[in-house]
Each structure stands twice: as C-alpha cells, then as structure tokens.
Amino acid sequence: MERTVSHVALTITSAKPRSAWPLRLLACFSIWAQRARTRRQLAQLDERLLADVGISSSERLAELDKPFWR
Numbered sequence: 001m002e003r004t005v006s007h008v009a010l011t012i013t014s015a016k017p018r019s020a021w022p023l024r025l026l027a028c029f030s031i032w033a034q035r036a037r038t039r040r041q042l043a044q045l046d047e048r049l050l051a052d053v054g055i056s057s058s059e060r061l062a063e064l065d066k067p068f069w070r
Contacts, residue, residue, distance in 0.1 A: 036068045 043064055045053075050060060 032068045039064055039066075039068070 042055075042060055045055075045060070047057070050057065
C-alpha cells in the first residue's frame with residue numbers, strides 16, 4: 001500500500017501545478033492518514049510481536065514520537 005500511495009503522489013506532482021494542487025493535497029492527506037494509522041497499530045504491538053518483525057522498543061518509541069507529517 002505504501003508504494004501505491006507514494007507512486008500516486010509522484011505521478012500527481014509531475015502534472016501541471018495549477019490544475020493538480022487538489023490532487024496533490026488529497027495525496028498528502030492520504031499519506032498522513034496512512035502514517036497515523038500504522039503508528040497507532042505499531043503502538044498496540046507487544047514485545048513478542050515487535051521481536052517477530054525485528055523492531056526494538058527504542059525504534060518503536062522513536063517512530064511513535066514522530067508527527068504524522070514526517
């Protein structure tokens with residue numbers, strides 16, 4: 001899913017700037033929503049599940065401390 005949204009954002013930014021701003025804005029909101037959703041899911045994982053995916057507690061905290069726009 002992440003590749004699809006990024007691909008859409010790249011395609012939209014290559015369009016004409018004046019006519020494409022609503023689409024760029026929509027793509028930006030979509031990326032922000034995805035980041036917020038995946039960080040909420042990451043916050044719910046316990047230590048066992050974090051170990052399964054190879055993420056340490058400090059890496060999780062660093063990711064959760066980021067604002068949704070980064």
